[in-house]
Amino acid sequence: MANLKEVKERINSVVSTQQITKAMKMVSASKLRRAQDKIIQMRPYSQKLTAILNNVSSASEGDEDIVFAEKREVKNVLIVPITSDKGLCGAFNSNILKAANLAIVQRFADKNVTILPLGKKAFEFFKKKDNKFIGEFYQVFSEVTFENVRRVADFVMEGFVNGDYDQIVLVYNEFKNVATQNVIVEKFLPMEKIAEEGVIKGADVDYILEPSREFIIEDLVPTSLKIQFYKAILESNASEHGARMTAMDKATENAGDLLKDLRLMYNRTRQAAITNEILEIVSGANALGGK
Numbered sequence: 001m002a003n004l005k006e007v008k009e010r011i012n013s014v015v016s017t018q019q020i021t022k023a024m025k026m027v028s029a030s031k032l033r034r035a036q037d038k039i040i041q042m043r044p045y046s047q048k049l050t051a052i053l054n055n056v057s058s059a060s061e062g063d064e065d066i067v068f069a070e071k072r073e074v075k076n077v078l079i080v081p082i083t084s085d086k087g088l089c090g091a092f093n094s095n096i097l098k099a100a101n102l103a104i105v106q107r108f109a110d111k112n113v114t115i116l117p118l119g120k121k122a123f124e125f126f127k128k129k130d131n132k133f134i135g136e137f138y139q140v141f142s143e144v145t146f147e148n149v150r151r152v153a154d155f156v157m158e159g160f161v162n163g164d165y166d167q168i169v170l171v172y173n174e175f176k177n178v179a180t181q182n183v184i185v186e187k188f189l190p191m192e193k194i195a196e197e198g199v200i201k202g203a204d205v206d207y208i209l210e211p212s213r214e215f216i217i218e219d220l221v222p223t224s225l226k227i228q229f230y231k232a233i234l235e236s237n238a239s240e241h242g243a244r245m246t247a248m249d250k251a252t253e254n255a256g257d258l259l260k261d262l263r264l265m266y267n268r269t270r271q272a273a274i275t276n277e278i279l280e281i282v283s284g285a286n287a288l289g290g291k
Contacts, residue, residue: 004273007266014262018255024088025248032178032241039175039234046231053217053224067161068191068221076112078156078165079103080188081126082172082236083119085141089244092173092181093121099183100171104131114165118152118233144237146230153229157222160189172232173239179246181239186232191225 081100083093100122104113114132117123123138137152159165168189173181 004266004269007262007269011259011262011266014255014258018252018259021248021251021255025245025252028241028245028248032238032245035234035238035241036175039231039238042227042231042234046227049220049224049227053220066191066217066221068157068189068225071190072166074111074166076114076165076167077108078114078116078159078168079108080116080118080156080168080170081122082170082232083117083121083125084236084240085120085139086244087121088247089240090247092240092243093119095181095183096171096173097122097125099185100126103169103171103185116152116156119236140233141237144233146226149230149233150226153226156229157189157225165189170229170232172236173243175235175238175242178242181243184232184235188229189225191221 079100081096083096087093100115112132114134115122115126115129116134117126117138118140120138120141123135127133127135137155140148140152156165156168160168167187170184170186170188172184172186174184176182
């Protein structure tokens with residue numbers, strides 16, 4: 001059985017750890033509220049922009065005039081795994097890394113795969129792998145703004161237009177609630193028409209386009225793609241704080257359970273020490289009396 005000093009040191013260590021996990025939970029809760037507000041505000045805008053784009057592009061005979069919708073034989077693939085810069089958020093990062101690895105092995109085993117990691121965890125993981133690697137944008141989460149994300153989106157879209165990549169795939173966590181994040185493996189380019197949820201089929205709006213449909217599409221398509229890319233970053237950012245808040249809450253609870261066990265052990269050890277001292281005193285007194 002451990003002595004009193006060792007048990008006391010363990011109790012103090014667990015109390016300090018519990019204070020840290022509580023503080024991290026509070027910080028994550030504060031950041032989550034702001035990140036959740038951003039993604040909730042972004043979703044309707046993104047959905048409506050996509051609906052307008054689908055309606056306008058459907059007026060054409062096809063998507064052959066949209067460069068970002070060009071279908072070609074898939075030889076070169078760019079995978080964009082989106083993780084966090086920090087850990088202590090449960091399986092948030094490992095789920096993304098597993099999904100990206102699974103896509104490389106199963107879906108694109110015979111393709112030339114290039115990795116563009118966003119987030120320090122993805123950067124550190126994939127820089128050790130054998131795949132082609134682009135590591136200049138991984139610090140995008142140092143400041144999550146549309147301007148920073150747009151630079152990454154411009155690089156990705158330019159690579160598709162120039163023919164460097166035939167398909168671009170995003171791997172990220174979609175925010176559902178504090179305790180739930182869904183891993184999404186989404187084809188970003190070439191773009192496809194996405195039906196808007198809640199819209200009745202055949203109830204499209206007849207838009208008046210000025211100056212022309214071609215001009216609108218030429219300007220609207222890149223904007224829509226950048227918004228879609230930005231939305232994926234915001235989804236991942238909100239999911240990270242939700243996952244960390246949940247993980248720290250569970251860690252705080254586990255620390256509390258461990259404290260109960262340690263305090264019980266401390267009391268038992270203390271009682272055993274007191275009992276031994278009494279036994280020694282009584283034994284010594286009996287020995288002296290017998291003498």
